[in-house]
Amino acid sequence: MNKTEFLIIDGKEIAIEGERNLLEIIRKAGIDIPTFCYHSDLSVYGACRLCLVDVEGRGIVTSCSTLPEPGLKVKTNTEEIREIRKITIELLLANHDKSCPTCPKSAACQLQDLARRLGVEEIRFKQTAEKQPIDRTSPSLVRDPNKCVLCGDCVRACHEIQGIGAIDFAGRGAESAVVPAFGKDLDKVECVYCGLCATVCPTGAITPKSEVEEVWKALHDDSKTVVAQIAPAVRVAIGEYFGMEPGTINTGQMAAALKAMGFNQVYDTSFAADLTVIEEGTEFIARKTKGEKLPQFTSCCPAWVKFAEQYYPDLLPNLSSCRSPQQMFGSLAKDTLPAKLGVEKKDIVVVSIMPCTAKKFEAKRPEFSKDGAMDVDHVITTQELGRMIEESGLKLNKLEPESLDMPFGFKTGAGVIFGASGGVTEAVLRFAAEKISGVKLDSVDFKAVRGEDGIREATINVAGTELKLAVVHGLANARVLAEKVRAGQCEYDLIEVMTCPGGCIGGAGQPVSRDADVKKLRARGLYDSDKMLEFHKSQDNHMVSECYAKHLGKVGGHKAHNLLHTSYHSRRRITDSDIDLVTGQAKDKLEVRVCVGTSCMVRGSQTLLKQLLAHIDDQDLQGEVEVRATFCFEQCDRGPTVAVGKTVIEKCSFEKAIKTLEKAVGKAKSPA
């Protein structure tokens, strides 16, 4: 074994134990050196200049980008460094919208915290920034550029962890800004609303969009029956908002708080998760038996679903058609509660409490509504719930735990571990293994799929059937697997995808934490909760069985399909946005579509379109043909592309188009 090597930090000898940089070693030594732009999961950026230290012989360097070398003599707190740090904070504050008391990040803001810690008591510089408009277009997030400190954490998180890059830097010098592509609004770009940007943002520049007021409004409305569903990951994180250890389970306290605030019924999304396991497990066994549409991708993560719709439309058939637990709950609640509670459907308000910002987007997807009413009316995050409890003046730790309402308050451990990466797979295995083998499981723990690695693989043998599984979190990792699947390079049966690192417990709606172990502790909380529950397999949830018997009928049957399954659509291209140029009156008019996408346009589709329109005008064909400018046949390298009726012409010239057109028109005419 190698001899341990040391370096000196503020006069103390500290062992080098595989730390990647000085910053890590300094923090290990118990010195909380400030940073904005350092995240252990992201690349080193070196922009905030707060982690500066004085290294003997080298002068002032950033500790995040300096390798720990034996014998280095490091000072973390010299007069010069203190001065630079203070000036840095002062400079940032001079360019900051200082409406701190009304900022959603107030009290959790690192800029505010550092200004206090470093004793910045006045800002000697001029306020320089001009007020920029706030982007509230996203259903999940609010982007306030006035609070941005340009640390780039969001940019790197979106790019490096999610593999998307929905936001990036634009402009130079004082004009620098983090913006969505081409300065568009967040809802017009490829953002999947996972909110990882908000999780890493040290200030209030990107925050989850609040629906607290809407929920209060429903609660204050006596004509409404407000029901809550609590997602698994919320129970192990809400305590942090009130100063408890991460992982502390607070299901009963939450129920008490919600009841105190005026919720009529408090249910558990874990019930719907049990339902999901049965539907998705059955679907999986069917696919596996038939050997088709494999691997099956999970579909409970709405950010992943949008990601797949954007980048892998060809793989959409591989996604489980199951709705997410949130949406299963919503449709079931709206379908069964009116009768059960004796209220009109229009008066039932379903409020989800989620660790997630993308769930806000999911709830607003048009396919999740019936007769004009959304299945889930409002989605609030763990943070928002914390705020509501605070606003009510309740003290979470002082509340007497209350039980959840039945039947949707009943769950098994399988439904609870959904909140951690690997949990869905394990829950499905607990179901599928029994179904396939026909034998009761001795041990329900499939520890092979647990863990923290971004991509995990496991092969499980069930009664002679090998199940090849993969569990990924972070969409950049999902992309790696999706590419492999697309290329036919992997033979997985089931792939679980969670967008947030660690799964739902690491969701953007969870309380802000700078504790590196927070995700581990929350996950442990969920697995502990599983252990404490009476049942661990979804098929053992008798309330779920009763639900099938009373309402849903057969597993995977017609009604179940209606309420619990969904379909997906490609978001790869602009759809439904053809531009009508000539609208024929004839009954069986001939449709001519000319692609005006970028590639076709540079290959001359605009000229072609003009010539075609002139020709149609000349030949008096307006009545018989319908001409549309359209977007993308996805044959960009072979453009311009024109479709005449069903004939698609690649590398189309005016002559080619006319020839086909005349032939088609002739045909259309001849029977008459």
Add this chain to the structure above:
Amino acid sequence: MNSTILNLEQVTKDYTNAAERIARRVIICAGTGCVANGALKVFDAFRDAIADAGLDVVTELKREEGGDVHVSKSGCQGFCQMGPLVTVLPEGILYTKVKASDVAEIVEKTLVANDEVERLLYVDPISGERCKGTGDIPFYTRQERTVLKSCGVVDPEDIREYIQKGGYAAAMRAYSEMTPQAICEEITHSGLRGRGGGGFPAGRKWDLTRKQTEPKKFVICNGDEGDPGAFMDRSVMEGNPHSVIEGMMIAARAIGADEGYIYVRLEYPLAVNRVKKAVKDALAAGILGPDVFGTGHAFKIEVMEGAGAFVCGEETALIASIEGKRGMPLPKPPFPAQSGLEGKPTVINNVETLASVPMILNMGAAEYRSVGTETSPGTKTFALTGHVVNTGLIEVPFGTTLREIVNHIGGGVTNDKGEMTGEGFKAVQIGGPSGGCLTEEHLDLPLDFDSLKSVGAMVGSGGLVVMNKETCMVGIARFFMQFTQNESCGKCVLCREGTKQMLALLDDIMEGRATTETLELLEKVARAVQKGSLCGLGKTAPNPILATMRQFRAEYEAHVYQKRCPTGQCKALSIPEIIAEKCKGCTACARKCPVGAITGEKKEVHVIDADACIKCGVCKETCRFDAVVGV
């Protein structure tokens, strides 16, 4: 060997023979400055006029043909102030400020009648004598042109002429006779230091990269010259692009790279075109390509156009830009020598550094060291601009004094009207927005990397802006701060926000809002930005402020405490006034004043109402007696 041109000796012989069959040569400077003044029209005029005079004219030397006059274009000859420049060989006559309309006379008098056109010869302002050629002009005689030697002589678009002048011989030797280690040692011994600003020993950089075990390596030529007023690299790329390519080839051989990039800014279209053509010609000749000189080594060069961001001159930002990313610097280490382009070991050198390399191999390290100073051997090119008679591109040995450059090569300091006054020198800004100021006390300081550093300035890339006594130093600091503020990439807080606030503080000083605290705060921020910024741009951005504050403290204090600009340049502080003794009461100023702020009877002293005055300066321009001050 895939081409006859690979035989360098044969090319040389053929070209020499062809040149000998031509009686005369007319070289028209086609550097950017001369082109802007109409050099291309002059070129066309020569081609036509010579033919009209019944002489054979060739624009390209061919092996088998002869002719009377060879008309060619060259790169920048440096004497930009006097352009367009026309040289007639073999006499060595240099005509200055030549217009197309002068061409007929030159053809008639010089090319036909072997006489000189006197009026187009340069007149030495000191001696008043006409100078026939570069050999008589102090601007040239006091320089030592080695890197620039062939700039302005060779046709940059003709690879054969470069070869005929000994080009590519060093590269051939490097590939066929020298080991990579030997090349690194030779460059290390020569003491060549990076000309891009930092002055890092080039040999050491190469050797560090050579020792990396990674098989794939790159050479990058940094031609992203962006300092205001600097155009050394542009001139070399325009005037002698093959010397840069040859330098890159030698570097590639030394470190074991098979791929190179020349990063030129988009705003240098002529340099881009010439470098591209040179790369194409070298490739066609088999000098570049899969089998360099038939030695089995491969080396290819890609020319990459930068979009003009100043920060892309910083090496890690430049690499990011080549990779198609936003041009933002990365923290170092790792250095490019360890992990550069695409994460591979990369040598990145400035244009002038690389152009010096073939010369060093040709003359040997020892001889190279014989010029310059002990720690800064060789010569350095400077772009001499500002209040000086002869602006242009110069090259002098390290160790040359500022006095020599300003008074002799530059021909002395001028006032704001462009007249030489003899005693107007105030300071020189050296090293552009990253540099500092040299004042009268530094006039006899031998200029090199270390001496400049010791007085708080730097060689930088080599911009030399001469300033006369009428220049406000706070204004100069503001000018450069505005530049760095615009050009900051926006990545690190200190540079992005710091430059913005320093600019605001300078505005307070120049507009009369400053207090003692302003000065203190300015200095504090400047120091924080200097110490704490991420890259060289940020770390050096406060230099102009710190240098002027140190050397012209009194000027700052006058602005702050007396609300007065000693040079009268700061409009906001000036108090408009008519000097009674000088005013003749002609009423011209009162009639021109757009706001009616001037009153006074005819033939009596006029008065400006300072509150009504908008300081537009019309009165000052109008007054024939210099009676108006403070506007």
